[in-house]
Amino acid sequence: MELPPDSRTLPALYRISSLAGRKDEPRAILLAILKAVIEAVGATSGDISLLNPDTGKLEIEIADETNSAGYDDLSLRLGQGITGWVAFHGRPQLVHDVGLDPRYVRVRDNVRTEMVTPMIGSNGQVMGVINVDGEEPGCFNDTDLELMLILTEEATSVMERHWELQNLRGKERQLQSLISIGQTLVTKLEPEDLFNSLTQDARSITAARACALYLHEPETSGGAARLVAYDGPTPTTLPEGALPLDSCLVASAIHTRRAVEFSNVQSREFVDVIDLPREASLRSILATPLQIEDEIIGVLAIFTDTTHRFNNDEKRLVRALASLGAVALQNSRLYARVFQSEATLRKNEQLTTLGLLAAEIAHEIRNPLTVLKLLFSTLRLEYPDDDPRKTDVRVITEKLDQLEAIVSRVLNFAKAPSSLHSRWNVTDIIEDTLVLIRLKLTQGKIHLRFEPPDIPLVIDVNKGQLQQVLLNLLLNATQVMPNGGTITVSTSVETRAEGGRQVCISVTDTGPGIHPSMRDRIFDSFLSGRPDGTGLGLSIAKRILVSHHGDLELRSTGPEGTTMALLLPLA
Template identity: 45%
Template sequence: MQRLSENPNTLLALYRISQAASSANTPRDAYIVIIEELQRLYDPHAAAICLINPNTSLLEIDYALGYPPNLPELAIHPGKGISGRAAFNGEPILCNDVETDPRYVKLIEGVRSKIAAPMIAGGQIIGALNVDRDHVDGFTEDDLDNLVHIANEASRVLQSVWRKRQLVMQSSQLNALIEVGQSIVSKFEIQSLWQTVTEAAHQLTGAGLCTLQLYESKEKKVSLQTVFPENLEFLDMVGDIAVTESLAGSAIRTKRQVEFSNITTPDYRDLHDVPHDSEVTSCLSTPMIYEGKVIGIINVFTRERHRFANSERRLLQAFASLAAVAAQNAELYSRVFNSEERLRKSERLTTLGLLSAEIAHEIRNPLTVIKLLFSSLDLQYPESDPRNKDKQVIREKIDHLEEIVSKVLSFGKAPEGIFTHWDIDDLIADTCLLVRHKMGQLKIDLRHHASSRKARVNGNKGQLQQVLLNLIINATDAMPKGGILTITTKVEQIERRSVVALYIEDTGSGIPENLVARIFDSFLTGKAEGTGLGLSIVKRILRSHHGDISVTDTSEHGTTMRIELPFVR
């Protein structure tokens, strides 16, 4: 057998094929170079690059010379035909008369002799190269030996091109993941978020159909939320179903991705969330997991039978994790929004209570005078005199009015609430977590500098958070174009006693000089829609906690508020 080093034509072919590793941008570019060199070396009747399809496990002709254009129809099982046998056994084959060889499977006309060599990459057979001639005894052992070398180099080149394409694809997917991630984390309306997640999953994978289901752990049910492309009939038909009747059940139980290679078989007919009428074949179910709990499932369906590569799996898992975090962000945002609404409602109710109390207080004084004067008149009438009855009615109505006034004044008093020991920095951290997305939207950098020692206070958590939220909202109103809001905790010594001091510092426009002295008065406001009660309520709450609030500094560069509360050891 002629050694490779003694065949300059083969060496040149190997060199040209090796160059395709760097010059080819797609596998097709490499195929063209490989077939051109086979044509130059062998002047064949036909030649083909046959690769094993990972999804079907069939040997398919990816690129060929002298074969008809309907190449996908020429797929065969490894082990059948001469090329299939070479791919199955990993051994080259020389056949100088195909009509006498039982292994030969006729695919095209005119073939009389054939050589085939396996293509091996990374120790795994990926396909075979075959070359055909139209006459008997068309090849020698040297021809077969050269084809083995060509097949080895072609395998190395294709593996390099595939890796390069995979890197490009992964880079593209990463960019797409970042883009869709930015899109979904900015969604705070939950149903809009699910729609965006489903569309983004479809965009990332190019799948035929994508669905998103939420998991109700207490009821052991899944509910179909969105389908893309939109299919309202399927959405309405599926609705809420038991986990045991769902395709998503396996992913929920295992908390892992589950691949279904063929959902068109009868085994899947009883699963209500399988879109049987959508012409889909394979599915990958990916759980959305947050803090170890499954909150939902993203299902990606392909129209053709498909084996999901590890890169696709990792991409979808990362995307599902992003979606789970975005869902929690939306929930937190909803809580912040509701907290603000409750705060505003509380302010309106407090306004009504204070107005009622002030009116009742003003009525009580003249009512007391009327009662005293009426008693001093000492009106005495006979029982038969109608004026005696009128006198009794007047006395009863005065007592009734006094009772009403007392009730209004009593109702207007703020409840003391339940006081407990709290670490003030933990309470501040919880409050900052609630408002962090709102701060991000307003381009405000919220910073919290905790005390160097444990700062405990005795108070009502809800009321103290109301104080913090009110001050944070006021600070954001002063920074419409964004800025920095800093909350600093210190333990200070004042007149031989320890106090917890909170400094809330913003970079806003400051408080007008004429309002600083009266900033905590009721009904004083600089906002068109304000009630003027926010800071007065803050001061009243803090005083009920044996604390206080003051303005320590204000200018056009910002304002600093100081809260003082008793330190609890």
């Protein structure tokens, strides 16, 4: 805009332009702008009003300190009053005598002249108005209005830059908070701790009145939501138990798979919903789904204490929190599965040990039992029918046969059923096993390396037993690296001594190695290097592989780490 030949213009523009980049609060900058405008045009009072996006009304943000009486809580609808008209139409107004203008809303009796200019942002939208007053009719002219338009344009540019800078600083703080929250959430393994931490952090970073977390229970008939955490003022009542989705407000976020907001949950239309905390200070709600891939696992609800329209930045922030919460919750569930798998593995080790022990005992009994049967049969003890000893011979023979049948059943039970063997791709078995332990590796700061072979390697095995062996080796590797390290799983094809080819699955760690005194006996039963170890893991693992016509070997060990090799014939 071309500057008018007015000595007031440059000094006033300089005063307003110099406010750009200052770290003052927005109200302080607006007050400085207002004073510069009032002095430049020679007004006696004035104010700056901004549009409230929540109410859609024009509200006085700042008035000059000497003439601010009567401005408290004053708001105008768009089109109401002279300032409302300017905000609605986006055109300036110079009213030489407010008493003759029916649009004027009287606030102070001594106002006679009013000049109002719109603050039009870079997006072309009116975001507020600057208003100045005079106490005499006709105290402003067209030159004053032109000057005020120039100052208003510069003031709008200054405020936009200031708000944008504030917004960037706020986003920086939010990003730092999100990173901190994410680091905290992934350490929460107990679900209750995770739920409470997520709601508390969400309430803090969004400055909300309250925050609630609901879990989605799709397995319930018709679906249900369950409130698992709430942070905010103590409500009259909190919803409990599984809540049917058809009576829940958060169901809309679950069904639509996107954030849904409601402007006032205190209105009558929300009386029948059963999932809201009953607290009179809660007004607007933003419900955002927690989603992992295609599964909705919960809803994060943010409550405000005033009627509020959530902007895109707020929605993005809550969506980021919901994503962090979903990942943390999924991690917690997977950790629980890993711990359960470990417990199952230990139980399987115990059961396998009992079975092997029973098989050993049965095998040791079978040899002398066979000798007894042979020797007894060669005695040819024949007695008359009326001799009681003939009955004794018959009973002894039956009991020897019964003992042999028991021993045979025990030995047959200890064998792995061949019907459970099937052909598997080595890569599939390894990858399925690594899924079970990947979270434990993350928790232990252990890096895993596995590069699948270029061609499929097929083996004929019992998948469950082979996974048990792999899990045992991987868990052993994690336990010898308490401060973190690297586990490398690799595959190769070797030629067997007796002919044919075999696959070698190598598991290498970067631990301290096996103590020299134990290296030759690591596959012995009940030998363990850990106080809490049973000494059965490697012994059982080797027997499983031998039963698959393979073997388990210690390939290398030392200060640089240990390599164990699983050998299995290729199908």
